[in-house]
Amino acid sequence: MASLSSPSHCCSSSSSSAYSNSSSVRFHHHHYISNLEFYANSPKKLGSKKISLQSRGSPYSNTILMQDGVVATTAATVENEAPTKKLKDVLSSASPPEEHNVNNDKSTVSITVVGASGDLAKKKIFPALFALYYEDCLPEHFTIFGYARSKMTDAELRNMVSKTLTCRIDKRENCGEKMEQFLKRCFNHSGQYDSKENFVELDKKLKEHEAGRVSNRLFYLSIPPNIFIDAVRCASVSASSANGWTRVIVEKPFGRDSESSAALTRSLKQYLEEDQIFRIDHYLGKELVENLSVLRFSNLIFEPLWSRQYIKNVQFIFSEDFGTEGRGGYFDNYGIIRDIMQNHLLQILALFAMETPVSLDAEDIRNEKVKVLRSMRTLSIDDVVIGQYKSQTKGDITYPAYTDDKTVPKDSLTPTFAAAALFIDNARWDGVPFLMKAGKALHDRRAEIRVQFRHVPGNLYNRKFGTHLDRATNELVIRVQPDEAIYLKINNKVPGLGMRLDRSNLNLLYKARYSKEIPDAYERLLLDAIEGERRLFIRSDELNAAWALFTPLLKELEDKRLIPEYYPYGSRGPVGAHYLAARYNVKWGDHGVDE
Ligand SMILES: NC(=O)C1=CN([C@@H]2O[C@H](COP(=O)(O)OP(=O)(O)OC[C@H]3O[C@@H](n4cnc5c(N)ncnc54)[C@H](OP(=O)(O)O)[C@@H]3O)[C@@H](O)[C@H]2O)C=CC1
């Protein structure tokens, strides 16, 4: 990426739409070659010896196939002649290019939602795809396939999908029409996840839709983790693209500890290259998480303060005001530490704490995140508090305990709440506590980052705050959801003739500042995957480093069968979280009078 503005999310409003086939699709010389493959007869990506040319942020790729001295090119767009020529000059001056069997003037993207009948597909993936279509972000030629064991005709799939679609609040023009057009591009193929034959049938259908165009294929694995590998094997062997890219979005959980995660990565890499694997952490696609780097690196006033010198502690808070009802079967095997902390909160922490990357290129950013994760101290059981919600009756309503769920064992000790203190042992953050807190069935729903600054040395106005020195410190709050906002707590004088100080918020409340609805995280991430933008996806070394921090703790909790602290459904969670924070001289920011 060359500039501060991301090449993605161009859609109709951007002059450089990745799908526009216009001359605005530019190549930087060092970006010509996206990957080199030298596999003979490998079931991995198709094409025995292949060089892929790809503009960053574009779904279109050029491929040079070299076989027995013969060089064939596939041009992805009409406009990217120059780099094709350049490479041809270098690589095949002696061999006349052989026309590849594709209609060269257009590419197509086929998106297969594997597990289309499931909760995530209905709740997030199809609606996100429709939103992208509505915003003109999908390529001209695209097809969406649902794949699941459930027997469905195209009409039945369309009917199922149509029930999940909504139009943007701020733009309802032609909504019904758009939905109809979108649904016409959706098809279904019923099949088993471990059947190569069924995927061969899918391949045939995809080819019919691709109609000889350069075929780019995205598989979204929206299925339980125990069938990931079967589906990847079958999709890769039987339904990979023959002349374009093939990418696979993998949903969490990526294992349940270092060992199982490494085994999953090994298995995936039997069939896919790392750059084909898009490990999704949907928190990275949230607007305010995206904005974190902008806030930090494009405002002079924050970066100089971003260190142990001025920051006293940082808090990452996640809470939901509902329990695990309906997902208990999945949740009980994972618990809140794996479900939220090891991925969503840790990813935000890494973005928060990383050094300035060399550029906004995906690898530069991910390199910096890995460095942070590798500089962190492995979690100690003494720095963790766990909890589990119990039943609570409020008025006429009785809220269930975690273990009231029929899919959860009665004696389950799985934490539905956890608080932890983490440390980054590097020069910037030495000694600064990074506190995390995540819980289900709490009193509210929120996700936020709180940065508490040190006190002003020798503050002239100390006495105006009495003994509440803590109240006089600045706090920056990045509220990821709901009601996205960034606000800075400052001290100011109460207007009048006296000298009384007050706490106020300098507040950037998104809904007051911007009328446009904020896109769902899945929209951004799907668009990025289509465009080949990897910045917001987790690289395997990041994942390893993340698991390394949590695995010893998780093992110890399980081996010792540590009893969680029980908290009532709808409460603020276990009191132990306060003792943990107090040990590091910290007060949770979400508990104050003026939170
Ligand atoms: N739901 C959510 O909010 C979130 C989900 N995820 C992850 O996304 C993925 C999909 O989640 P979700 O949609 O909730 O999952 P579901 O349990 O709804 O499963 C998706 C589909 O997979 C098939 N399936 C389910 N169980 C099995 C099985 N044992 N063997 C074979 N096929 C099965 C079913 O389709 P059929 O029977 O028709 O083949 C089902 O419709 C999971 O990895 C999950 O961890 C991540 C974050 C949030």
Ligand SMILES: O=C1O[C@H](COP(=O)(O)O)[C@@H](O)[C@H](O)[C@H]1O
């Ligand atoms: O990944 C997950 O995230 C959801 C919370 O996502 P949000 O975007 O609604 O905040 C959480 O409920 C779920 O347990 C977890 O698996």
